[in-house]
Amino acid sequence: MITFDDVVKVYPGGSTAVDHLTVELPTGKLTALVGPSGCGKTTSLRMINRMVRPTSGRVLIDGEDVAGQDEAKLRRGIGYVIQHAGLFPHRTVLDNVATVPVLLGKTRREARAAAIGLLERVGLSEEFAKRYPAQLSGGQQQRVGVARALAADPPVMLMDEPFSAVDPVVRGQLHAEFLRLQQDLGKTIALVTHDIDEAIKLGDRVAVLRQGGILAQFGTPQDLLTKPADDFVAEFVGRDRGLRSLSFDSAAALPVRPPAEAPDLVLDDAGRPVAWRSVGDLGGVFQVTDSLRVVTDLAISSPVGIAVRVDADGRADGIVSHHDLADHLVARRRESASA
Amino acid sequence: MIQYLNNNSAVVLDALQQHIWLALLPVLLGFAIALPLGYLGVRFTWLYHPLVNTSGVLYSIPSLALFVFLPVLLGTKVLSPINIVVALTIYTVALLARTVADGLRSVDPTVTQAATAMGYRRFRRLIDVELPVALPVILAGLRVATVANISLVSVGALIGVGGLGQLFTRGFQLFYLEPILVGIILSVALAGIADLVIVLIQRAVTPWARFQRGGTA
Ligand SMILES: Nc1ncnc2c1ncn2[C@@H]1O[C@H](COP(=O)(O)OP(=O)(O)OP(=O)(O)O)[C@@H](O)[C@H]1O
């Protein structure tokens, strides 16, 4: 757990970068720090590993004040992915990744052996090991940056816009890979981004900062979408919040009708849906593990206004109409309002 | 010319040898002094401009003037090779202190910050990250200083000290072309070889620099 306890940072020259920040980043979760440029995200991140000293207040990791700890040792125990990767240009990819283990006293040979495995984890084959950073694409460099931060297997990771320097397609891939990795590793992560969509997609928790380093809201992505604390957050989160919030609701709670209630639905011998008798194309199906957003999309795009649910074997096991879905959403809203 | 070389090989080799150490010793001394100076110019930002300005002034002193006045300042004999070594060391420091400072300043701050965030302490960061990354710039400066020193040693002959310049003076005194030609060819060749050696060293120790976009190598 990373704790900010009434932390203030005023830079010489008078600008307040962080203003009385009190927040707890839970252990094993990814907390996204998001906000417009200059709102103190990097500053907050760097107070965790002492690269920036708070003007007042304390930062604690698992209850221990970082201010009392040896800087270099503290930092070797915290993974850091710096904005724009910041790889060492004079070292091969492998030696970049081996950096912290070597600082911690491992032999170069041991550290390199472990680094190969890490490269694989971030989706880089061995052929990249001997290259220099200048011989990599932006996306590959960012992967190496992540591998380098992971190398000493630190329980805490700080990531400053780790996926910013790549195009949206590659970013999407990196996100997916990273979420899979984090699912395995369960690190305590503070991730800075100015992209609210990235924060919502990656964060277990999201801290929205506003200009002047003031915490505007702290909560789950769903909180942000359904209950923005004020106009600033609502505006920052953007339009179609309602639709986006459906991504966080599972279809498991959605009541379905038996497929027999839709005589128009053509099934094959095994009971798998094939088409609509009147209009043809089925348009897609969903499973209980999908989100409400997927179901909504299906119901809207279906030619007959009905989304079909299938079980793990692909057999139709339920149908949901526009109306069912609307009723469910109304009930869901009522529930979350009373909660 | 072959004839001249055959008859005077001892003199020529002696001059060549003297030329080499009169030129290279100051490079080593100057580099050793410039390294900490350049570092200080980066570590304490207010020192950078005084450093650059002083370097500029020192470098603009004509070499002959320095050769003539150093004995007065140092109390050395006019003919002592120490004068040459000290003078060339001053030039080397003037050139390299700035180069080292500029090299270190050329290191991307993101790289330095990344090193700090990984847990490097200041000194090890300098040795392991900042200096190696600055090396292409520093070696380029070293190349210039070495070649400049090799040609400046010849000027020393005007005050009667050393190196291949002796062959020029001797040739002029005797109205004899051969020693002058030999002197010119050898000092040009020496400069060329020194330059080549440094380039090869540069290739060997900074293999990564070739891939750098807009890099120096
Ligand atoms: N070293 C510094 N000295 C003085 N002011 C600084 C320094 N670093 C940052 N600031 C100021 O503090 C404020 C917060 O900076 P910070 O870098 O934390 O913002 P950020 O949220 O990371 O922005 P961005 O999204 O642009 O990276 C800014 O107004 C910035 O100008």
Ligand SMILES: [Mg+2]
């Ligand atoms: Mg920033």
